[in-house]
Amino acid sequence: FRFPSPIGHISTCPSLIGQCCKTHPGSFQEELVIRPLHSGDIYASFQFRTLWDTDFLQEGQKVSHYRLFPKSLGQVLSKFSVRELHISFTQGFWRTMQWGQPFIPSPPGAELWVWFHDTVSDVDGNWKELTNVLSGIFCASLNFIDLTNTVQPSASFKPLGLGNATDHRFLRYATLPREIVCTENLTPWKKLLPCGSKAGLAVLMKSEKLFHSSFHSQAVHIRPICQQCSSKAWELRQTLNVVFDLHTSGQGKKEWSLFKMFSRTLTEACPLASSSKVYVDITDNPEGELFELSPATPLLGQAVVLGDRRTYSVYDLSRAETFGQLRSFNLLLRWKGDSGDMLRPLLHAERYVAGFGLQTGEIHTVIYNNHPYRAFPVLLMDSVPWYLQLYIHTLTVTSKSRDNKPSYIHYQPAKDRHRPHLLEMLIQLPPHSMTEVTVQFERALLKWTEYTPDPNHGFYVGSSVVSALVPSMVAMRTNFTQDQPLFSSFVPVKEESSYFVRVYTEPLLVNLPTPDFSMPYNVICLTCTVVAVGYGSFYNLLTRTFQVDEPSPPLSKRLANLIRRMRGVPLLT
Amino acid sequence: MSHDLLQMHLKAVISCLVIVLYKVHTTKAGQFFSSGHTNNWAVLVCTSRFWFNYRHVANTLSVYRSVKRLGIPDSHIVLMLADDMACNYRNPKPATVFSHKNMELNVYGDDVEVDYRGYEVTVENFLRVLTGRLPPSTPRSKRLLSDDRSNILIYLTGHGGNGFLKFQDSEEISNMELADAFEQMWQKRRYNELLFIIDTCQGASMYERFYSPNLMALASSQVGEDSLSHQPDLGIGVHLMDKYTFYLLEFLEEVHPASQANMNDLFKVCPQSQCVSTPGHRTDLFQRDPGSVLITDFFGSVRKVEITKDTINLTSPVEPPIKRSGSSDIQIESLTYVDQLPVAEIIHQKPKQKDWHPPDGFILGLWTLILLVFFQTYGIKHLKHIF
Numbered sequence: 001f002r003f004p005s006p007i008g009h010i011s012t013c014p015s016l017i018g019q020c021c022k023t024h025p026g027s028f029q030e031e032l033v034i035r036p037l038h039s040g041d042i043y044a045s046f047q048f049r050t051l052w053d054t055d056f057l058q059e060g061q062k063v064s065h066y067r068l069f070p071k072s073l074g075q076v077l078s079k080f081s082v083r084e085l086h087i088s089f090t091q092g093f094w095r096t097m098q099w100g101q102p103f104i105p106s107p108p109g110a111e112l113w114v115w116f117h118d119t120v121s122d123v124d125g126n127w128k129e130l131t132n133v134l135s136g137i138f139c140a141s142l143n144f145i146d147l148t149n150t151v152q153p154s155a156s157f158k159p160l161g162l163g164n165a166t167d168h169r170f171l172r173y174a175t176l177p178r179e180i181v182c183t184e185n186l187t188p189w190k191k192l193l194p195c196g197s198k199a200g201l202a203v204l205m206k207s208e209k210l211f212h213s214s215f216h217s218q219a220v221h222i223r224p225i226c227q228q229c230s231s232k233a234w235e236l237r238q239t240l241n242v243v244f245d246l247h248t249s250g251q252g253k254k255e256w257s258l259f260k261m262f263s264r265t266l267t268e269a270c271p272l273a274s275s276s277k278v279y280v281d282i283t284d285n286p287e288g289e290l291f292e293l294s295p296a297t298p299l300l301g302q303a304v305v306l307g308d309r310r311t312y313s314v315y316d317l318s319r320a321e322t323f324g325q326l327r328s329f330n331l332l333l334r335w336k337g338d339s340g341d342m343l344r345p346l347l348h349a350e351r352y353v354a355g356f357g358l359q360t361g362e363i364h365t366v367i368y369n370n371h372p373y374r375a376f377p378v379l380l381m382d383s384v385p386w387y388l389q390l391y392i393h394t395l396t397v398t399s400k401s402r403d404n405k406p407s408y409i410h411y412q413p414a415k416d417r418h419r420p421h422l423l424e425m426l427i428q429l430p431p432h433s434m435t436e437v438t439v440q441f442e443r444a445l446l447k448w449t450e451y452t453p454d455p456n457h458g459f460y461v462g463s464s465v466v467s468a469l470v471p472s473m474v475a476m477r478t479n480f481t482q483d484q485p486l487f488s489s490f491v492p493v494k495e496e497s498s499y500f501v502r503v504y505t506e507p508l509l510v511n512l513p514t515p516d517f518s519m520p521y522n523v524i525c526l527t528c529t530v531v532a533v534g535y536g537s538f539y540n541l542l543t544r545t546f547q548v549d550e551p552s553p554p555l556s557k558r559l560a561n562l563i564r565r566m567r568g569v570p571l572l573t
Numbered sequence: 574m575s576h577d578l579l580q581m582h583l584k585a586v587i588s589c590l591v592i593v594l595y596k597v598h599t600t601k602a603g604q605f606f607s608s609g610h611t612n613n614w615a616v617l618v619c620t621s622r623f624w625f626n627y628r629h630v631a632n633t634l635s636v637y638r639s640v641k642r643l644g645i646p647d648s649h650i651v652l653m654l655a656d657d658m659a660c661n662y663r664n665p666k667p668a669t670v671f672s673h674k675n676m677e678l679n680v681y682g683d684d685v686e687v688d689y690r691g692y693e694v695t696v697e698n699f700l701r702v703l704t705g706r707l708p709p710s711t712p713r714s715k716r717l718l719s720d721d722r723s724n725i726l727i728y729l730t731g732h733g734g735n736g737f738l739k740f741q742d743s744e745e746i747s748n749m750e751l752a753d754a755f756e757q758m759w760q761k762r763r764y765n766e767l768l769f770i771i772d773t774c775q776g777a778s779m780y781e782r783f784y785s786p787n788l789m790a791l792a793s794s795q796v797g798e799d800s801l802s803h804q805p806d807l808g809i810g811v812h813l814m815d816k817y818t819f820y821l822l823e824f825l826e827e828v829h830p831a832s833q834a835n836m837n838d839l840f841k842v843c844p845q846s847q848c849v850s851t852p853g854h855r856t857d858l859f860q861r862d863p864g865s866v867l868i869t870d871f872f873g874s875v876r877k878v879e880i881t882k883d884t885i886n887l888t889s890p891v892e893p894p895i896k897r898s899g900s901s902d903i904q905i906e907s908l909t910y911v912d913q914l915p916v917a918e919i920i921h922q923k924p925k926q927k928d929w930h931p932p933d934g935f936i937l938g939l940w941t942l943i944l945l946v947f948f949q950t951y952g953i954k955h956l957k958h959i960f
Contacts, residue, residue: 064891065891091660128710129710132708132710132711132712133710133712135712135715136688136711136712136713136714136715137712139686139687139688139690139714140690141690141691141692141693143693144692144693154922155919155922158911158912158913158914158915159911160910160913161910162909162910163910163911164909164911166911178691180657180660180690180691181660182657182659182660182668183659183660183668183681183682183683183685184685184686184687184690187683187684187685187686188686206683207668207683208666208667208668208669208683210668211659211660211667211668212666212667212668377914377916379914379919407920408919408920408922426916426919426920452692453622453692453741453742453743454622454623454742467913467914468914469913469914469916491913492910492911492913494910494912494913500913500914517743
């Protein structure tokens, strides 16, 4: 059930935007960040932020007028008393060693984590209904999220929005690593934007180009934030990260333009947006010796993001001169020289399954700390499905070939068909080292109805999450201001010397022992044949009797006998 | 007298003309109001998994595309695709599904909403959608919310046989189950008229057992015949469409929302010379004459408009509530962000309160054994020392 976006407002209210905003509090900002990567690929990150100064859960206030904030999400938030909602759909895997850190990380497949309000009495019931409603909104099979793949992390995934109470009974986390992302997920995502895909930066989102990429991730983040920390507001962030490959999309030429990446150019900013900007990362190109950027712009911006101070060329789409004579804005980056080596990211993680055969195996998670002299703690969260039975007594954590005892371990064992394994550990990583976490497991036999229609593909195990406060090279800003670009103001910063980063490992694909599904049919056929042949012969032996039966004589003999009888002569036999 | 005769003749001719014109007018008007439906729904199902069954997904998407083009909105279409072909890693052109070779027509498009996908397409879910017996938390986009004035189009494609249709290579639906599902729909008045189209091998066997009224069925092949696929595309490497649906798509591309094409034209789609198999149809359960049933009665969503000359007064809009004044005091203490990785707090975290469970059977048995042994050795008179 989709609601049409309020496009009517564009024609009626462009000149009254200032007046509109006074009576209807809220604002919409959109931005696009383009970051050329060292491997020749290009990383584009869209962020759309809708702010709404209202409180859904206040008593006596019924929200019925939605302007910029989409009604479908607003109703979901108030019905299920959701405090924070983070959902992401990703196709592909983010290669940290080649591409650096993304602005907002996400694991392959679908990931959903939600903080509920303390007033909720039945969190599991609300969680189940919420996943069903979201599966309808985003056209994804989120209804497969149930208690067998939901966990309650005890230390990871602290709320990113306002709040001081962090009782982990109100947090739920689930991933679906098998979830496919395609145009049917992008269509409803685009419909949540105030301008839809008709104006502004969202016109660039053409599925044929977006899905022909190495990495595609779209996410929705809803949380309460404070504006200048005097009033509370709801923030809806929609982010779309895409990495275009040099060889498949770029045809091997190190020359990128908006038209080449998205097959569209920009013609106008979204009229409902209070700010609409395009940022291009030119930190590696201060004098223009690496690549050439056109059209040139005098606006420059600096932002501290991911522990580094980066310089950006800013294009403001709300100004008419950005579009030039042709009323169309097409950015062009042409490479002149070869870029050197990239700085190694400070935190990196990998995961794989070791062992052979279909009975046992071993999961290895490897975490790299590439900082030359600083050690820092990381929180590793592993959620393993119940059909891989972990042997926690074989858990070993080694750094630099010595045992490294974690300062905090939380393990919740799995219950067959009810609950997955949850393992959370706080590990101190020594500087410039590799830490390996291994645990052995045994594969379970599933009931024959629990296998998917294609069981020989294998079964997925969701990514591990490594959360860390990484020491930063540059002082981070601890308070957010209005004019800060969106990509640098997502994670709240508490202290200047470190920044929070979350790294996802690869999901695992393990083969479970699969039965031959034609066996029931074979067994029935064979058994029935054996029984029929055996019982049939036995029955015949017992009940069959033999009688002598004279055959009836042929017609000629019968006629001859008739004539002989008439003559009175003895008959033929 | 000849003048009177002439006048009489003229009057007769004029009255005849008037009667003829009136009849034409009423048949047109009669036709307009005789179809009896007020809304249209479509349930489009592709039941095959794996990349080499690309053509079944293309079949379903081409019917989806036609139905959307002729006016049925996404909220009234339940689209079930058992596997993802567009973003499949084997697809050389991601986010596209082509129906014609040389990539002429992308039936996937840019605005598609798939309601049931992947493992969700099962016989159980299909029958639940038809009969409406879904769990209460199912979202609206996954429900068939039809009423007794809905015309429903049901399209199935996949691999089938004599009396069954295979779902996802692991289960099947039989023609009797389908007939019973339609009977349940009739008894619950979930449709006004239903058009059932199936494009599988031996498709006519699937509609043999129908027994509910107001059903019309079309199949791509008779019992004992196979439906064949149309043309492969060497760039993609698989067959793109089935013959019957290919010609059905060509026929539907000519239909527009105001078209007067009727069911008899649909029955003529893909004769044996083009399709190799013999398409079949069944109209004995249908009350109206197929010649008077328009294609847009099922494939389109033609709304009836009643023009009124009365004015309607709209009520004044709801005033948005005034900015909260007293709430600011309550919120001041909570306007802080939480530490993302509070190391000290985590290390000193108290272990979670474990829920108390009643003792397990093993523990109970063990205690019973201990007590029994105790009383056997020391006798029952020692009980009084305990109580």
